[in-house]
Amino acid sequence: MRKYAPIFASLMLLAIVVAVAVYQKNKAVAPTDGEEKSAGLGVFSSSADCTRLPQFLGRLKIPQPVLIDLSQKRFTGIALHYGQNYEETLHPEVWGKYEHFGTYALNEQGDIYLSPTPFISVRPTTFDLQKNIYKLDSKTGALSVFMRFDDVHPSASNPYGVISLAYDCEDQTLWVSAIDETDYQSAKGVIYHIAPDAKKILQSVQGFDALTILPLRTGKGKFLLAGSARDNALYAIAITAGVLSSPPRKLLELPATNERIRKIRITGNNQLELQAISFSYTLLAQSTSRDRTYYDATWDATSSEWKMEKRE
């Protein structure tokens, strides 16, 4: 019998390896409804902002602070409010010529980049306007199409196109998201990395519908935070050497199933402000004054979990 010992030993070794492999693999593919612990994101703080407000404000002797209004409730396009209780408004008619905007990003020069949004009604021009990002020039205040994405195709079954943008102070680039190609079955949204000087697409990654994006430097590297349009969660995508280098990883979920994160702000050490809206890829208009919910999300490094608090 002893001569068969090597065979028995190899069979036993194989059995152990098979057991470990089966266990590990099943563990790896098990679907997770719950939020994953976001270990690995690392601690972060509100870093110095490189951006400034438009220079034309000084020429017009408009005092700061200034409120950038994209709510579309009183003014189409972009409006700037200033003065006591922000009662004064700057809104030349031409700032409404490209219809409605959803998000903005400032750069070091004070230019404002704007992403479009369809709002309530579809007009003959609406779908075409969703293919562009726009720029409000810091010096002149002129509003123009900054860049056009010919591969963005809004339609009656998904009227959205370019939906969000963010400026990256580290490398003076723009991050842009579009969700036009996505449908009920699958997420086909695209995140673009743009070099604004050359108006060149540096990278585009398909497969995630980002309703909002924000680059974030943490103790463990750089990430693009993304609020999903498809679920009520915040995700992080690793950025390595300026390139999106990992699949989106879920950081946290909002308590309400129907809410989607529309804006992310860093408000302090390990603290984010998340603004949430109802969103279902329709032209659902807000029908109440309370159309946005605010959450404070704080990363607790001790317990390695996010603490969520809804603002009243």
Next chain:
Amino acid sequence: MSKEAKTSIAILVAGLLLIALYWFAPEKTAQKKQASITVEEKIILPKNAPEVYQDIPEVQSYKKDIREMVNRGEAVLPLQGRELDDGAQKTQEILLKDQEFLKDTMQDGQILHNDMMRILPAIVSALDADAKQVCQPHACYQAEKYNFVTNVTTRAIVDVRNARVLSVQRYQNMQPDISLRLARIARAIALNAPEVKQELGAKPSVTDVSMANVRGALQESPCENSAHLCVAPVFADHSRERALWAIVDLTELKLVAAKWTRLGKTTTPARISERSLQNRYIMENYCQKNTILERNGWKLSYRLTGSDGLEVIDVSYQGKPVLTSAKIVDWHVSYQQEGAGQLDTTTETYMEGRRVEFVQVGDGSYFFGYNDAMGCPMFSTSVVLPFNAPQIRKLDNGFVLMQDYRNPKWPMACNYRYENRFEFYDDGSFRVAGVNIGRGCGDNALYRPVMRIDMALGDREKFYTYEGEWKQWKQERMGRTKDASLHEESKYLYKIASATDSRRGYYIEPNKGQPHDESRGDNARIFATRFKPEEGDQDLLTLGSCCDLENDGVERYLEDNESIDGENIVLWYVPRVQNDAREGHEYCWADTAIDASGNLVVKEWPCVVGPKFVPIK
């Protein structure tokens, strides 16, 4: 090396290769798992009217107690003795006399239904500094009540020893944890829900259901967009590792949705909401595919469109084609106002989220309003969304297929509710109907649903109007029902028939108030156009102006004045109906009132418009 050693090495290498193959083929396994999850996550929407829950003893007893409470002039249903210890009992007595705690229980002299939900010793760490000082040495209690009308939770801290209310806080649009009595009622509703019984295969027993209602913190309710108090009892099926969550609306005492999920600690009721379940169910069952319906000799398919509401297609009666397609593509809503001269249209106007269009008319007044598209709840351009799935109801002499569309806040001002109805009768006749149930932005609204009806009487059809005798329309044109004084058999104003077989066709009977539904007539315009795929065969976004009463939107399809003699004809029928808010004369209107139980009830005065099609004998 021995032969056995060589064999063992060969086994090891082969085994490791097989394991490597297994390890690097993860997608298939994941897909299989995903597929099984999809099957398990079945959504069930109620098909029965809420009246089925009224006979449940727990519901009856609860409603009786509320009625008696209101009759006594009280507004808060107290917790029953077995839910309270001595301190909690005393707390309840103090609070039920406290003016501040009870301040929100009346509205315009009417009592609003409130329930005390729970009273328990206060958690000192959660108190403010002043309360902490008092509550450290003394026993303090925390109490919560819920106002079913205003959707407000009130939380009070009471120093029981000194019989003093330390604080009262109100939480708008928030719902508390529920009382044990309401938990029992929720269980009873879930246990008696026909949909739950059907899913479980038999009437479940009380031991089958666990009450994992929201505990601890104020949470957003999972139904009616968090405007109602709802909970989600769960039926666990351990043998198949799945659970049925039943969402129960305790404001209206009914089941609103249910869902099978995997058993698992991460699947909690907080992740389930009526709206998201409805959206998914409607998308997967009615927006992504057609549903076939066969009944009473009728066979048809139906689906929800992106912006043209409920569409019936390929309709036949006793095997003979009747309709290729029928749908309501748009509702034009307009309001007339005086003072066109003062109208400022330099900036756009939005009303409750809709872009308002203004059209000036000659007499110094103007019309303003908007177009409402009805469509799928996701991935569409609609603003009025489906509420629940399409419903099929029995009529005395047939059946009706209908879809309810609502703005989320209906019946609040500037929120709308429409129904698309298709009535099919046992004699082969049918009716395409639109229903408006208010409420709109005012009492002077003019509604114009645009109906598109494509008959299936062969490739070649003829259209006629009755002027003492039937006269054929040779070219595309428009007619008005109110201009007609003569009707065949006093009913039929139009007819459409096959060009090759004049007996194969339908009379068209406009609504002049005769359907015994208190309707005031269609006052419609009818258009006959030659079929073109681009003219509404697919989804139409919006069609025409909301407020130009001389333009229903269909006029653009008449521009070529094409022949329709023996062509495939499409009928467009555009009723116009004025709403009425006068007391006793309400029409196309909805309102809310407080009933005898202190609860909010919606009063509805629907207006029904649309033509009936009767087979030519």
